[in-house]
Amino acid sequence: MGRSKAEKLFDYVSQRDVLKVKSFLKKHHHDYRLDVNATLPGRVHRQRTPLHVACACGDDAMLRVLMKYGARADVPDSHGDTPLHLALQRALHGHKHAFKDLVLPILEKSCPSIILDIANKRGRTPRQLLKEFEQVEQERVQRLRREYEEKAADEARQREEAEWQSRLQDEWAADMAGMSDHALWHDTGYTGLNQESFDDWATRIAAEQRQKQQQRYQGHQPSRSSHSREDAQDRERRQEEKRNFQRKLEEEHARYQRRHSERLRQKLLRQKAEHLQRCAEVFSAESQELSQLGLEDVPWPGHHGNPDKMIQVLTCDINREDAAELRRFVRSQQLLWHPDKFLQKCGSRLVERDRDKIMERVTQLSQALNQLGEEEKSD
Numbered sequence: 464m465g466r467s468k469a470e471k472l473f474d475y476v477s478q479r480d481v482l483k484v485k486s487f488l489k490k491h492h493h494d495y496r497l498d499v500n501a502t503l504p505g506r507v508h509r510q511r512t513p514l515h516v517a518c519a520c521g522d523d524a525m526l527r528v529l530m531k532y533g534a535r536a537d538v539p540d541s542h543g544d545t546p547l548h549l550a551l552q553r554a555l556h557g558h559k560h561a562f563k564d565l566v567l568p569i570l571e572k573s574c575p576s577i578i579l580d581i582a583n584k585r586g587r588t589p590r591q592l593l594k595e596f597e598q599v600e601q602e603r604v605q606r607l608r609r610e611y612e613e614k615a616a617d618e619a620r621q622r623e624e625a626e627w628q629s630r631l632q633d634e635w636a637a638d639m640a641g642m643s644d645h646a647l648w649h650d651t652g653y654t655g656l657n658q659e660s661f662d663d664w665a666t667r668i669a670a671e672q673r674q675k676q677q678q679r680y681q682g683h684q685p686s687r688s689s690h691s692r693e694d695a696q697d698r699e700r701r702q703e704e705k706r707n708f709q710r711k712l713e714e715e716h717a718r719y720q721r722r723h724s725e726r727l728r729q730k731l732l733r734q735k736a737e738h739l740q741r742c743a744e745v746f747s748a749e750s751q752e753l754s755q756l757g758l759e760d761v762p763w764p765g766h767h768g769n770p771d772k773m774i775q776v777l778t779c780d781i782n783r784e785d786a787a788e789l790r791r792f793v794r795s796q797q798l799l800w801h802p803d804k805f806l807q808k809c810g811s812r813l814v815e816r817d818r819d820k821i822m823e824r825v826t827q828l829s830q831a832l833n834q835l836g837e838e839e840k841s842d
Contacts, residue, residue: 468497476513481524488532499534509754510541518549523564536569536578541754542744543583547573551592555599556737557730562596617715731779738764738776742799746808756809758817758824768824770831778835793836800829 466474468491475483491497502510514534517525526546530536536546544552550565569578579590741762754760764776781792798804805825813821 468494469501469503472497472499472513473503473516476516476525476529479520479522479525481522481528484525485528488528492532499529499532500538502538502540509760512538512540512546514538514546515540515544515549518546518553518565518569521553521558521561521565523560523568526565527568530568530572536573537581539581539583543581543585545578545581545583545589547578547581547589548583548587548592551589551596554596555592557733566593728779731776734765734776735779738762754812755814756812756817756821757814758820761809761821761824763824763828768827770824770827773828774831774835790836793832797829797832797836800825800832802826802829 468487472484472487475487488499492499500512500514502512511519512534514526514529514536515538517529526534534546539545547566547569550561550569554561554566579593580588582588745756745760745762764773767773777796778789778792781789783789802822802825806822
């Protein structure tokens with residue numbers, strides 16, 4: 464017996480093939496056997512509709528196609544979450560365009576006074592999630608404003624320093640020009656600004672006069688030693704400016720690295736919080752009785768299948784310098800993700816077609832945890 468039309472629609476939506484979904488619905492939307500809001504019991508979607516899947520994946524093009532052919536956003540899944548719940552959760556988890564691409568189209572096509580007040584099994588309504596998102600957005604805007612003001616202040620300081628350096632160079636050039644013979648000597652004598660005693664002044668004037676007489680009668684240029692001293696001072700000044708500029712570059716690079724590290728840490732902390740929430744949902748006794756687990760339903764740490772990145776998410780708030788804390792954490796995770804332990808807990812719930820992929824990823828994560836434990840022992 465072949466697959467039903469509802470199963471085919473679920474497959475196309477899960478594969479995120481918008482063209483196939485559009486063609487399929489255009490061809491079969493008049494068929495009474497195809498309900499675009501149907502759920503498939505015993506499958507991976509936890510009594511979710513195709514619109515749930517589109518919102519969970521963040522596929523705005525798929526969402527618009529499904530809603531065009533009658534998909535409803537007020538249908539709850541096994542946890543009581545409507546597609547609007549899932550869209551707002553993506554927005555709260557930091558997905559950049561989730562609000563504009565998912566939440567707004569749902570609100571435009573639905574009745575806000577009804578859909579915003581549907582509570583899930585945790586008692587959360589989309590209206591509450593919307594208020595949380597508004598607060599998060601306000602904090603994000605304030606943070607961006609502060610960063611912009613700090614950047615503008617840094618640029619202003621850099622411009623001020625550049626202008627100051629330019630002004631110093633102009634004054635130095637003017638001073639050098641003012642040190643010429645005609646500027647220093649008048650009928651009343653030397654007019655320089657250096658503070659010196661009368662004896663020093665008289666000695667210097669006599670030496671300069673003798674030097675001028677020698678130059679006038681012998682055609683000699685000013686002594687090379689004077690030029691050498693000026694050249695050495697100029698080289699030292701340029702080297703000092705270069706050292707200052709290099710030091711500022713290094714400080715700016717260090718500030719950038721600190722900001723980047725903090726942003727990465729906050730991202731990992733959000734992913735771990737989401738992972739812990741999903742673990743509580745999936746591994747609870749209630750969930751074990753209600754639903755099966757496919758590859759994407761297992762609460763993997765992070766949004767990827769790379770074991771090293773999953774370890775990075777798991778240990779983002781663990782002090783690796785504390786050997787005892789790290790050892791306890793690794794043991795707790797090994798008990799959760801060891802293939803045998805995982806099969807004992809969830810083996811009966813695994814969707815058969817995803818079983819091998821799930822166990823392969825569980826094994827990779829378990830091996831990565833074992834390696835982390837071995838590294839801790841060696842250290």
